[in-house]
Amino acid sequence: MTDRAADDARTEGGTSGAGRGLVTVVGGVAGLTLISRALGFLRWIAQAATVGTGAVAGAYATANQVPNVLYEVVVGGALAATIVPLLASAIMAGDRETVSRTASAMLSMVLAVLVPLGILLAVLADPVAALFPTSADADPGLQTRLVADFLRMFALQVPLYGIGVVLTGVLQAHRRFAWPAITPILSSLVVMAAYALYGAITPEGAGQWTRSADSAGLLVLGWGTTLGVAALSLPLLIPASRLDIDLRPTLRLDAATRRRAWSLATAGITALVAQQAFMLLVPVLARSGGVSGTIAVYQYTQAIWVLPYAVLVVPVATVLYPRIAGLLGEDAARPPAPAPTSAEAGAGAPGRHALSPREEALGLCGDSTALVTCVSLAGMAMLLAASTGAEAFFALLTDDVRGMSAALVSLAPGIVGFSLVHQVTRVLFAAGRARWAARATALGWAAAAVLSTAAVRLLAPSGADGPATLKALGIGTSIGMTIAGIGLLTTLARCLEASVLRPIARVVLAGAPVAAASGWAGRALSQMTGAPWSQILLSGAWALLAALATITAAHIACPQALGALRRGRR
Structure with missing residues (x-):
């Protein structure tokens, strides 16, 4: 089947009532997550104030x-x-x-x-x-x-x-x-x-x-x-x-379940040990390069950083994961089907082709990952645009949050790689390639640890410099997560097919420039105003516009990505 025919077949499959039901489920989960994260954000505000x-x-x-x-x-x-x-x-x-x-x-x-x-x-x-x-x-x-x-x-x-x-x-x-x-x-x-x-x-x-x-x-x-x-x-x-x-x-x-659980568990532990080693390193670096409150400011900053990830990325990946796991599990257990004869291939209606389980799995993996990439790029745009307003807002609540804006800017690109870690590792785990996923993820966190340490030593060599330390941690995290994301996408192509990267590439090529340009424009405009509330309101409004522009550009380039939601429940 051609790529275009596959896209058409997947789009047609998306009009089912069950598919629309999954869109509703994702919307409901996203709505609850939005409320949860809004309250979580208020929790950080309450912590900062008290x-x-x-x-x-x-x-x-x-x-x-x-x-x-x-x-x-x-x-x-x-x-x-x-x-x-x-x-x-x-x-x-x-x-x-x-x-x-x-x-x-x-x-x-x-x-x-x-x-x-x-x-x-x-x-x-x-x-x-x-x-x-x-x-x-x-x-x-x-x-x-x-x-x-x-x-x-x-x-x-x-x-x-x-x-x-x-x-x-x-x-x-x-x-x-x-x-x-x-x-x-x-x-x-x-x-x-x-x-x-x-x-x-x-x-x-x-x-x-x-x-x-x-x-x-x-x-x-x-x-x-x-x-x-x-x-x-x-x-x-x-x-x-x-x-x-x-x-x-x-x-x-039972023995079979125990073996599979052990394989998945060891891979998961490998990735999580690397991640948690980095998380333990963060307060050490924050204390050595900054002052006593630097770690608290970093956590407030990180709470903002994960907002678009939690509200946009996690609901999509969570709701689609059981379907992806089921399709990939069925494909792994099924013996290869013989190639259709020319008569069988031409028997269907023109322009229509029933997707095999493998084709459906590959299509859903590629398009769902493209959708995750799309919304994570929108999140990057929002973080860039809102960076000035975020620092102005927290400055109204607590003593000293200098460096938060620059830290958000340095962290913003890393949200894309961080989102890909969440999505692609699950796809690879379901496909039986857990060890490969663990290696790529661990490499990213190890790189984040090394680069963050080097950046803190370079930008805050004498210590007691909170803003420089926050910026250094953001730089190290972003580069490390980008390395992890690229490594996971490369692994995904090797384990499945290179074709799964096509929709992702379309989204990146169309969405990344728009996200960067619109995000930086919002940051520049908000910095021109001196009053804190003007910065806050302008940053928030522009962040929404930047996200909308990014999603629109990505959707024009890859319309079937949104169809992943409509095809996820069959």
Whole structure:
């Protein structure tokens, strides 16, 4: 079949009611995610306004990284890599017993590993806290004590993260997407309430706090954050209990499932270890190159950076993933079909061709990745355009956020590679090429770590330079994620077919110049106004226009990319 004929056939298939249903599902998930991220953004604003950027903020931000990193390194990569692919084929086959046994074993193994790990973190909080360097303007004893106190309160988060991710994977494999999008909303509300209460009982200002975490305010801050993680995970038990599965304690998996799970898990862990090593390096570099509040400003900046990724990219990739996994699994299990005879090839109606499972899989992989690339380029344009307004906005809330605007500019190109990591690794995992995906992803994170370290040493050689450190971290992250994205696309072409890159190339060639030009234009215009609220409003309006222009240009160049949503549910 010619590329054009394949595009036409895929577009025709997109008019089904089921396809329109998937568009509705994606829209619903995107809407819930938008609410979640808006609340998450408000949560960062509340943190900036109540916790600030002082000693407590630095200790809180540092300690808050540890439970998530521990969870991700120990089981997070394995869970993200295995649950949906392992369950999707059994769900499609209606094998309730296999689904129940696999989901139960995953949840049991996670608790068996993470509960002792959480206890160990609480016991070893003091020596773990001592491993982090102290900023140039901080009291070393106070900082170490605060980090240790927060770690003891955060230790319970480790198993809670595991419960949440297992249940999310089980629900998504069953195409139940609403609750995993709702619980982050609940979590943000809980954490914002904790911030508000903390601010109310520390009227002298968070930045001036000098007492340890036996005070009421810091207890509220620490335990309130942990309660937010509980709100993220435990409510998922409600929809999980309504599925046609039986969750029970067991560590047993059949041999075939165990082998596949091990292959996927080791690849996932490889990629996640590289990512989490970088995440642990960030506070070290922020403290060595900047001041005590630099890490908090970096986290505020990163919260803005991931907004377009979370609202635009994740819903598309999440909803399409079960279908992609099913198609690629069917194609891998099916023996090659004989080539059609000339009579068979000409038997269909002119201009119509029924897609084989492999053609449908390749088309959906290519077009869905092109769609992810399109919306990530729109996100890059938005970040560039909104960079000045974002710093102006946060400057109204907290003490010193200098460097946030430049950091967003340096981070913006990396959102495309970061989005491709999310999408393409899942495609390759479903296609049985998990190790190849892990190598490309790990290379990108390793490059980000090396380049960020070098950039901090180059731009902030004497330390105590927050803006330069933020910019350096952004540069290293963007280059590393670009390397990962290019490596993954190259791997995708090698593992499937080079033709899957054609729609992606069309989107990049048409969308990237528009994204860069419109984003920079918005940044330049907002810098011409001096009043903070003028910068904020102009940046926001231009960011939307830049995103719309980018998506329009990409859609004109590759109209079938949007059709991936209409074809995803058959």
